[in-house]
Amino acid sequence: MIEHDAELLEELDLDDWEDVEGEEESAFLASLARQGESDEEVGKSLNELERLADTAGINVLGIYHQRRNRPERGTFFGKGFLTEIQQKMLGVKADLLIVNEELSPMQVRNIERDYHIHVVDRTEIILGIFHQHARTKEAKLQIKLAELEYQLPRLRRLWGHFDRERGSMRSTGGTATRGMGEKQIEIDKRLIRIQIARIKHAITKVMHQKETQRKQREKTRRICLVGYTNAGKSTLFNVLTDAGVLVEDKLFATLDSTSRQLKLSTGNPAVISDTVGFISNLPHHLVASFQATLMEVQDANLLLHMVDASDDRYDYYIEQVNVVLEEISAEHIKQVLIFNKTDLFSRDYQALLTKRFPDAIFISALNHAGIDLLISRIEQDVFDSRTIDLLIPYDKSRFVSQLHGIAQIISEEYLAEGTRIKAVINAEDLYHIKDYIISE
Numbered sequence: 001m002i003e004h005d006a007e008l009l010e011e012l013d014l015d016d017w018e019d020v021e022g023e024e025e026s027a028f029l030a031s032l033a034r035q036g037e038s039d040e041e042v043g044k045s046l047n048e049l050e051r052l053a054d055t056a057g058i059n060v061l062g063i064y065h066q067r068r069n070r071p072e073r074g075t076f077f078g079k080g081f082l083t084e085i086q087q088k089m090l091g092v093k094a095d096l097l098i099v100n101e102e103l104s105p106m107q108v109r110n111i112e113r114d115y116h117i118h119v120v121d122r123t124e125i126i127l128g129i130f131h132q133h134a135r136t137k138e139a140k141l142q143i144k145l146a147e148l149e150y151q152l153p154r155l156r157r158l159w160g161h162f163d164r165e166r167g168s169m170r171s172t173g174g175t176a177t178r179g180m181g182e183k184q185i186e187i188d189k190r191l192i193r194i195q196i197a198r199i200k201h202a203i204t205k206v207m208h209q210k211e212t213q214r215k216q217r218e219k220t221r222r223i224c225l226v227g228y229t230n231a232g233k234s235t236l237f238n239v240l241t242d243a244g245v246l247v248e249d250k251l252f253a254t255l256d257s258t259s260r261q262l263k264l265s266t267g268n269p270a271v272i273s274d275t276v277g278f279i280s281n282l283p284h285h286l287v288a289s290f291q292a293t294l295m296e297v298q299d300a301n302l303l304l305h306m307v308d309a310s311d312d313r314y315d316y317y318i319e320q321v322n323v324v325l326e327e328i329s330a331e332h333i334k335q336v337l338i339f340n341k342t343d344l345f346s347r348d349y350q351a352l353l354t355k356r357f358p359d360a361i362f363i364s365a366l367n368h369a370g371i372d373l374l375i376s377r378i379e380q381d382v383f384d385s386r387t388i389d390l391l392i393p394y395d396k397s398r399f400v401s402q403l404h405g406i407a408q409i410i411s412e413e414y415l416a417e418g419t420r421i422k423a424v425i426n427a428e429d430l431y432h433i434k435d436y437i438i439s440e
Contacts, residue, residue, distance in 0.1 A: 027053060028062040028089055031100035035069050044313060049100045056128050061094050076107045086115045096120055105154045123283045138206055145199045146286045148192050155185045220269040221382045224297050227306030228317035229277025232340040236365040237274040264379050280320045287327055294328050302382050303335045310344035336361060336377055343367050384427035389438040393418040399433055
């Protein structure tokens with residue numbers, strides 16, 4: 001059987017990536033509201049789930065929540081709430097119930113069995129969106145791994161109907177026999193584990209390739225855009241690099257890490273990368289499977305942390321991004337906090353934000369406002385660049401030529417005692433001309 005399994009999985013061909021989009025489905029959304037959570041907080045969380053559903057192509061027909069301190073072990077929600085939801089779903093012929101947390105396999109089975117509701121959780125919706133948006137082989141490998149690891153403990157849900165059908169045929173007086181569904185689960189689990197191993201091996205090869213590339217460009221500074229999904233990272237990336245990356249007003253429009261050269265006035269080599277957006281309660285196995293893509297973040301010299309400041313939940317978004325950065329061991333990398341979408345809020349509001357976050361940069365990526373200031377900040381933080389005044393004697397004119405090669409010349413004036421130059425230069429290059437500095 002093992003040989004047969006190996007033959008089935010001989011080729012890990014992702015070119016035949018199945019398109020999961022089909023006829024539009026309709027759904028109800030449901031969430032638990034725990035003690036201490038306000039109706040406003042619950043509503044905003046459900047609004048985000050509604051955006052996720054919209055991105056997945058699902059039409060939301062109703063949004064509900066139940067106040068409960070802890071989930072019901074067997075069905076997550078209480079019996080009365082689920083009975084009411086069932087009746088309302090039947091009334092409008094909704095296809096799905098989407099729950100705003102990850103459900104256990106047992107909870108899914110019990111809800112579907114007892115209430116005849118097709119239920120999916122937040123994780124399954126996010127996986128579906130990632131599946132739709134994957135374009136490169138690397139992204140497809142990573143998403144396939146996350147999907148398989150999510151499916152593995154849930155196989156009983158798929159095959160339980162075989163045992164139910166055989167139940168009426170079994171002799172009540174005879175010894176118990178293993179059901180067809182149980183046998184099929186064991187076969188499927190073995191096949192999935194083989195495929196998981198093969199995909200992990202393929203991802204490891206990708207990571208080794210990236211590590212080799214990283215070593216080849218060790219002198220190049222690396223900058224990485226991070227932020228909550230839909231913060232405007234791809235728009236800024238296009239402004240800085242003219243990359244033409246897809247920009248959509250949808251969650252997770254960017255999955256594949258894209259890197260381009262960033263031209264700085266100092267002339268130093270720098271590469272900037274646009275990465276997948278983060279989101280609250282991002283499934284751990286999804287973060288783990290995206291190791292190859294997240295290497296761009298882990299190897300960065302500077303993180304540009306984008307925030308949609310027009311959304312009053314910006315504090316929460318900043319916190320959630322930092323949670324993910326900590327999970328991937330990137331919390332130590334220097335950050336520049338960038339408040340985006342200044343075109344959508346007032347100057348008074350910006351003044352309040354500036355008081356709270358004095359080191360933040362304010363931009364509108366859409367209108368290109370504040371971009372020059374951001375580039376100056378990148379140069380300062382990545383290369384520790386400084387503006388200096390120099391006076392170089394004429395008999396040391398070779399240093400003038402050298403300065404043109406390692407610095408950005410702002411002004412140059414010929415005086416009786418020598419050439420006076422104002423320039424922006426990296427701290428690491430100061431030793432070349434330190435004897436001629438007048439002021440910094």
